[in-house]
Amino acid sequence: MSELYASAPAEIREDLAAAHARACDRIGRAGTWWDGSQRVAIAAETRHALSCALCRRRKEALSPAAIEGEHDSLGALPETVIEVVHRVRTDPGRLSERWFRGVLAAGLTEEQYVETVSIVAHVVAIDTMGRGLDFDLLPLPPPQPGTPLQYRPPGARPGCGWMPWLEPADLSESENDLYPTGRPAANIMKAMSLVPDEVRSFFDLVSHQYLPPLAMRDFSREYRAISHAQIELLAARVSALNQCLY
């Protein structure tokens, strides 16, 4: 078992522990549109959102838009970022394009939005697994110095989601590693491609916490301690509970 998770109450694979360590390290470093301290603040706010009274009232309401108020926040981020973090963390099944456009109108850029969603997703993946095992997984990292890269891929154009994305044919040379070879790029991979580094980071986690792309439909062998059928049953039930069609 990995030294990182040596005291965990279950056998966490070494490759998965290493992927968690990489994800944690990346959260603390300057990203593409947020610096290290902002990224760590977004991760911390993701954890804090679970205790937000406004989010609880909205979750119970017929429509979240009907409930006004202020989020209980750690106070380190602009209100618009806090709204995104809290809504994505606590009530993702009722996010809408109208709400997304409102967030942009309030001052967040599409690129900042994507990077924020990605950080929330990293934390949710790791923390939910920790809850399942009754074990606090990684502590948040100290922020590292550095300046955001501010790279917007030149080939990004409107796709099927709410923001521009990269089709495989539009990848530049530096983005050639973004999508797997041997199978079409799924929409979930293209969804965050406006910020390519977030695709790389999140799908590093996907490959180890779920399955690598080519293993998903390789039924000739099993890659985990549970079978493909058991994995897909869990995945489908979680998505149904989250009311997520995708």
Added chain:
Amino acid sequence: MTQNRSYDLNAVTGAARDDGGVPHGRLLLAFAEAVLDQDEEALAAVRAALSEAIGSAGLADAAGVVGLFNAIDRVADATGIPLEAEKAEASADFRAALGVDRFDVGARA
């Protein structure tokens, strides 16, 4: 049907009363539900039962999948992506049967 086996897709919506054709399926479903719910006692009980059934490494992998899809769902919902056309066509009949099309992000006001 996949891997030449039959599965009860009602398990996805929690409507199946048995394993849905998947070994330890009922326990796995209960585990996913408990992780996403707030009942700590129920989670502790199903965690122990699942560990007994599939072992410590199996429990860790199951928790990882639950965590990962709890995150992937958020990426999908927060970016407004639809199902790929080929997947949508291939799954149209059982999506309708299970009544999950109401979760389509495109239909949200």
